[in-house]
Amino acid sequence: MIYQGNAITVARGTQNGGDDIATLTFDLKDESVNKLSSAVVKELGEAVKAIQAVSGLKGLVIASGKEAFIVGADITEFHGLFDKGEEYLVEMNLKVHDIFNAIEDLPFPTVTAINGLALGGGCEVLLTTDFRVMGEKAKIGLPETKLGILPGWGGCVRLPRMIGADNAIEWIAGGTENKASAALKVGAVDAVVPNEQLEAAALDILARANRGELDYRARRDEKTSPLKLNPIEQMMAFETAKGYVAGKAGPHYPAPVEAIKVIQKGAGEERGRAQAIEAKAFAKLALSSVAFNLVGLFMNDQVVKKKGSKYEKQARPVKQTAVLGAGIMGGGIAYQSASKGTPILMKDIKDEAIELGLKEARKLFAKQVERKKLSTEQMAEKLSNIRPTLSYGDFGHVDLVVEAVVENPKVKEAVLTEVEGLVGEDTILTSNTSTISITRLAQNLKRPENFCGMHFFNPVHRMPLVEVIRGEKTSDAAVAATVAYARAMGKTPIVVNDCPGFLVNRVLFPYFGGFSQLVEQGADFQRVDKVMEKFGWPMGPAYLLDVVGMDTAVHAGEVMAEGFPERMGSLGGAGEKSAIQVMVDNERLGQKNAKGFYAYEEDKKGKPKKVSDEAAHALVKQVVKAEKKFSDDDIIARMMVPLCLETVRCLEDGIVETPAEADMALIYGIGFPPFRGGALRYIDAMGVAAFVELAEGLAEELGALYAPTDKLREMAKSNDTFYGKSA
Template sequence: MLYEGKNIQLVQQENGLVELIIDCHGSVNKFDKETLEEFNQAIITAQSTSGLRGLLLTSNKTAFLVGADITEFIAKFALPEAELASWIKYATDIFDRLEDLPFPTVSVITGFALGGGCETILATDYRISDDTAVIGLPEVKLGIMPGFGGTVRMSRLIGADNAMKLITTGKNTTAAECLKLGIVDAVVSKDKLKQSALETLIQAADGEFDWQQKRNQKLKPLKLNQNESLMCFSLAKAMVFQTAGKHYPAPMMAVSTIEQGARHNRPQAMEIENKNFVHLSKTSQAKALVGLFLADQCIKSKVKKLVVTPQEINNAAVLGAGIMGGGIAYQSACKNIAITLKDINQEALDLGMSHACNLLEKQVARGKITAAQMGKIICKINPSLDYASLNNADIIVEAVVENPNVKSQVLAEVEKHVNSNCVITTNTSTISIDLLAESLDRKDKFCGMHFFNPVHRMPLVEIIRSKYSSEDTINKVVQYSLAMGKSPIIVNDCPGFFVNRVLFPYLAAFNQLLVDGADFIQIDKVMEQEFGWPMGPAYLLDVVGLDTAYHAQRVMASGYPHRMPLAETNIIHELFEQNNLGQKTNSGFYLYSKDKKGKVQKTPNLDLISRLEQHGSKHFSSEEIIQRLMIPMINETILCLEENIISSAEEADMALIYGLGFPAFRGGVFRYIETLGLAELVKQADTYSKLGPCYQLTPNLRSKSETNKYYLAN
């Protein structure tokens, strides 16, 4: 044993070979501070040991190395710029040292080699993987870019075009794709992996392979003439701007880094990468996206701990075979959960099955699944008109019309036809779970399960606990949500629950802006292009449906008459009364039609614009629009946390991102508050306090602003 740390070992082998083994404490290998220091010491030891002819880099885990320890990022990025720059240079020097060893090196790759794990293997001369290998540089998803030499080595290994595509998208790459690109030198079966890598190392050490020439390729400038360089980087920048936009600077910075370093040798190119990495790590986007990653991990850990007693879920059922019911059935079947799709008429069943089939056909067309796989998934869905089909259901999702009387009747009826262990849930966006529970005898076996539309795309499921719901019930619904591939967040019952409760003050503020003379086209443009929402409020209302929005609006007004009363001039109600329901009727705030390819196109509804102009016309700045819309949402989110509707700021942020599409680069409401600053938020809210209770901040928030305390743990 040449070196032995807690996570890294350097073991002498025969014939002057040495094996560097990564075996971190815990379930995965990752570069935390301790592991990186040990890795450095092992390389220094190998460098200074005489008689060595080659190094084999291996992992004792099922995954090679998942990257840096992201839990250390927030503290690391908060360091003074000079200190952070010193650290990143220290880290990149380690990988340069690995690359500069006076003998050949071979990585043995199984499972994930991501981020710093990918950068590690790039620093070796050869890379041999099995077919389970997944390799990638996903740093842009955290608002940063590769910082351990990834932009320098990847671009020289596979070319600037391919490297920029991988780095700017952050997508993982399979072993077969890596072989095609030249990221790995060979892909072999798992049982032959280490032996194949060892044979490669021996051949390189014996001079049969020109490992030095292979290494030199990564040390020199990119082979691009002036015209090639101009075309390559101009095209990349245009594509990145189109896909990432101005709110996500990391992909563009990665392109610029590769471009700036292209004409330099490794030392100068690495200096450029170091400098640009530090710049990105100081952005609000990096802080927000790293915070979101940590929040997501925290929430996943939290919900998994709830499943203390795993309960078998072999059969599920959904009542109501509309678009929502069909979407739930599709999602369950795709995750190999048999599900009964129950309705009272055949036409509805046909609609639900048709929706599921359409989704699957799109998957086949995109090459995601085969026709045979589609057939197997469809067979998991059992359409039925008969309550007897529910006898063996472990869990049921009621998804009938959003009407408390209808839902109560259906719930009472279905309870008579299920076994005593079956959990019944209701998919509702506004109706009180406590109220619906009153229709059941086994109230403890009931809770809310609010899916978001479209089910197959929206990751969030709100699990709403009633005052009767047992822990076993919540446990089982959490388990079902996870099995469906969803991110469940548990909330307590109140009108609108969490997501819709915080959405409607935002929509009420939008209505008031229109009444005050604002232009809804400008509002949508500001909220989409400047704030970053996927849809502005007018477009969102059209997609949701003005009938659905008006129904929810009345529920919220009844539940919160002080903060969310129905407005005297209610544009949502006016559109509803005129049957301008948005995309459902092809008219709402916008008019909808399809182009020759069948893609939906929207144009402003000129009749509505004329009617709105009767209220007067007034110009609002972008800042005013953002503040007037966002303060009510922020305020209601804080109230939900203070009232224990949602249990943590992290869960609130993730729910808004997963359920509403809150701009990820802003990190959710609570991260946005931190970026904005509490003092600034108080100042803005006080400016608009005359507009009503939704703009009047809670005493607790004001107290936090005085002590400069925030809500998030990290």
């Protein structure tokens, strides 16, 4: 044994005999995956020094003892490392470069055997060797730009020299995970073989290199020298890419364009200078609020996934499901279940509704075929997982039912009571209600412990969130089964407790309340939309209301007003009419009938395209009581403060258990700007004391919707945060 550590071993010799080959194996003890934590990187440095000290070696194989190769750096360390400042980060990266360069400069050929996922720092490790062989199902990539940073351990330097600047830009700016076939096509790897043949293939490459059949020194020269592009080629490769990527990434995500700049600046430099440019750029991005928030988002996502996994382990298998109510929503749920392999019955009382649901599912599968994600045969097979029915005949064998009928408590109660008598005693019933209390819907059920909410967001196939709502009598078994089913559907379930609007809609409607008050005081709704879209929302509040549907918003507003009369009473239509109610009164329901705050025309792809409509502006004037002037900051504060305060209240009321789940629900459910990290991170970033001061100032004029809670005031006094320091 040349080296033995907690995560890395270096052994001399191979299964085929001979002791002139060293194998460095990543196999982090007590972990399911390999990660490059600070401790593992330190071990790697020690292991490389141990290899350098051994005489008589003719090659090195880098391999993994886990199912994945290396999933990347240990992201849980990032916030703590970023806090140490730019100088520390530059120095840290240069030390890692020294280790990686030492691998690249070993006096014999080197090869990596990539058996599974190799991302981020894991991908940068394999770029150090002369050759790479890849398992058929492995993937490699550099996803750092998705965290608001860029590859800092040589990815921006080595990859362009290996696969060309254009391919490297696509991989790095896009943050893609690339299949073995794609990696082979661009020359990122030298061979693709079944995993059981990886070692033999790696040893064969080393033997050929030692015989002179493969020139490993030429490979190194190419990786350590300037990029072979003349000035015109450089301009074509980099300037065009910067414009395209900037347009795609948008102004709030600087990392993809910065990565291109780093590749460009380093293109004419040798290895050391190019790596110094990369290290400096990494440190600059790492200190940005965008990187801080996107890293926090990743960690929040891990919290949510771990909780989901815990529930899943406790759950009974869900092998056959059913959806009650076809149509667009039912069809979307059926498609999602069928596409992920869980057979589903789709029941309705009308043939035309069944046909509408099937049409929706067929349309979504056809899009997958168009994008070459599915073959026509696979589409037919998955469609067969949906069985339409007008009767309850096969419901005795169903493990879980999703009720998705009209959003009316009496209709839902009747349907749920009916189906409960026709399913097995252990069958889980769920309701896809967006606002109606789960405890209320369970009142007439004989087995309320088997009932919970399963709130999907529209469109089902696109929106990742599913709220799993626990009623007063819901059992852990019902929650666990529903979470497991949501995960099997490829969704992110977050468990919340019952209240009007649950979590996401309860938080969203104060935002709409802020919008209504702005309009009443003379703010132009199109300007509000533009300000909030510039802030980072995918669509402004008026546009969002058009997409949700004005009648749906009015109904949900009534539920919220009844549940929280002090803060949200005005949402229920009491007193003066809101702009939303005026739209409903004038049959302007939004996209569903092509007119709301905007008018809608079909674009070239047949999708609704919004256009300004003078008729909408004339109607909105009816509700304007004042003509105040608002700055962009005023608009942002008036919109964001009530949304953030309601998120705080949901946490304090125990509707949601952790800040991580609250923030992820808003990002996944209503498109809260990811680079801002979520409502609670937004408060932390502003400073709790500064946020409370802002809210109190607004509350004096605008009332309870803007009033901070007592607990939040206490947090401000004691300088507390929702996430703690460096979290």
